[in-house]
Amino acid sequence: xxxxxxxxxxxxxxxxxxxxxxxxxxxxxxxxxxxxxxxxxxxxxxxxxxxxxxxxxxxxxxxxxxxxxxxxxxxxxxxxxxxxxxxxxxxxxxxxxxxxxxxxxxxxxxxxxxxxxxxxx
Amino acid sequence: xxxxxxxxxxxxxxxxxxxxxxxxxxxxxxxxxxxxxxxxxxxxxxxxxxxxxxxxxxxxxxxxxxxxxxxxxxxxxxxxxxxxxxxxxxxxxxxxxxxxxxxxxxxxxxxxxxxxxxxxx
DNA sequence: CAACTGTATGTCATATCCGACATATGTCAA
DNA sequence: TTGACATATGTCGGATATGACATACAGTTG
Numbered sequence: 639x640x641x642x643x644x645x646x647x648x649x650x651x652x653x654x655x656x657x658x659x660x661x662x663x664x665x666x667x668x669x670x671x672x673x674x675x676x677x678x679x680x681x682x683x684x685x686x687x688x689x690x691x692x693x694x695x696x697x698x699x700x701x702x703x704x705x706x707x708x709x710x711x712x713x714x715x716x717x718x719x720x721x722x723x724x725x726x727x728x729x730x731x732x733x734x735x736x737x738x739x740x741x742x743x744x745x746x747x748x749x750x751x752x753x754x755x756x757x758x759x
Numbered sequence: 760x761x762x763x764x765x766x767x768x769x770x771x772x773x774x775x776x777x778x779x780x781x782x783x784x785x786x787x788x789x790x791x792x793x794x795x796x797x798x799x800x801x802x803x804x805x806x807x808x809x810x811x812x813x814x815x816x817x818x819x820x821x822x823x824x825x826x827x828x829x830x831x832x833x834x835x836x837x838x839x840x841x842x843x844x845x846x847x848x849x850x851x852x853x854x855x856x857x858x859x860x861x862x863x864x865x866x867x868x869x870x871x872x873x874x875x876x877x878x879x880x
Numbered sequence: 881c882a883a884c885t886g887t888a889t890g891t892c893a894t895a896t897c898c899g900a901c902a903t904a905t906g907t908c909a910a
Numbered sequence: 911t912t913g914a915c916a917t918a919t920g921t922c923g924g925a926t927a928t929g930a931c932a933t934a935c936a937g938t939t940g
Contacts, residue, residue, distance in 0.1 A: 666847035670840070673853065691886060702929050707888050715927060717897095718839045719791070726787035732794065733861045740857015812916060823899050828918050836897060838927095 670718075676738050677721040678712035684728045685710075699727045791839075797859050798842040799833035805849045806831075820848045 685695050685706075692706040699706075701720075709716050709724060725735055806816050806827075813827040820827075822841075830837050830845060846856055 666844055669847050669853060670844060673843070692888095693886080696929090700929085702931080703887080704889080704931080705927095705929065707886095711888075713889090717927060718843065720927080722794070722839065723787055723791060726790050732790060732863050736857045736859070736861015738857070739860050740854045742853050813918095814916080817899090821899085823901080824917075825901080825919080826899065828916095832918075834919090838897065841898085 671712075672743065673739055674716070674718060674721060675712045676741070676743065677718070677725065677735070678710050678716075680730070680734075680738050681706075681721060681724050681728075682710040684725065684730065688728065695724070695728070699724050792833075793864065794860055795837070795839060795842060796833045797862070797864065798839070798846065798856070799831050799837075801851070801855075801859050802827075802842060802845050802849075803831040805846065805851065809849065816845070816849070820845050 681695075685692070690698075691703075692710070693703045696703045696706045699720075705716070705720075706724075709721060722735060806813070811819075812824075813831070814824045817824045817827045826837070826841075827845075830842060843856060
């Protein structure tokens with residue numbers, strides 16, 4: 639978080655910690671979730687492009703249809719690892735995956751959510 | 760795997776399956792490992808650039824020195840998730856991480872390892 | 881309507897990953 | 911040498927992710 643913003647928030651009565659504080663963590667957490675959602679969408683897109691069912695993809699990656707469904711909906715029980723493994727198994731290149739990971743989709747709601755996450759001091 | 764290469768291998772007496780075969784999986788696995796190693800190196804590089812100890816980084820990400828050590832050596836017990844989370848906690852951008860994920864480091868040993876992984880038919 | 885296909889959701893036992901701790905190794909200075 | 915500090919390695923109980931299964935839901939076809 640920028641120092642100017644932090645000062646403003648503190649002046650408004652918000653409790654803002656240091657380095658490992660709530661906000662920073664939630665920032666990282668949010669980015670992680672966004673990455674997962676982006677990867678999940680790619681899994682679904684690639685599968686549909688290949689015209690195969692979740693069942694078939696499941697077999698391809700040695701898993702089950704239900705887990706593939708969770709993968710594509712970015713369920714909280716799925717790891718980054720499995721998402722990437724799935725993409726690789728469908729033939730995605732590291733460059734493609736890197737592009738997804740590195741491309742931030744601008745979201746308008748971000749700010750509102752962030753404010754909610756703050757703790758009134 | 761390219762069709763030409765597959766044909767060659769089969770002619771030489773190697774058993775080569777289809778889509779979900781051993782080779783493809785081990786390819787994905789190898790890429791995954793390579794990604795992890797690249798991310799691990801970045802964790803170490805960023806930490807050293809910030810001139811902080813593993814202990815301090817551990818505190819920053821809510822972990823322990825031993826786990827940070829494993830992180831930086833790409834121990835098999837560390838997940839992609841934790842690697843990325845650590846980078847984000849140190850202030851890495853999605854673009855930076857995406858670049859690491861997407862950049863393949865050419866390795867000469869790859870071919871030899873691949874041949875070893877084949878199953879004589 | 882029923883029957884079928886594809887996808888989503890909930891649950892569970894087990895496998896994997898986690899932080900934490902002890903301890904080893906390595907380096908440098910007193 | 912001893913001590914202090916940074917990093918690596920092994921282990922362990924608890925937390926989380928896993929594949930598998932049942933089942934619900936949504937289309938489509940007959």
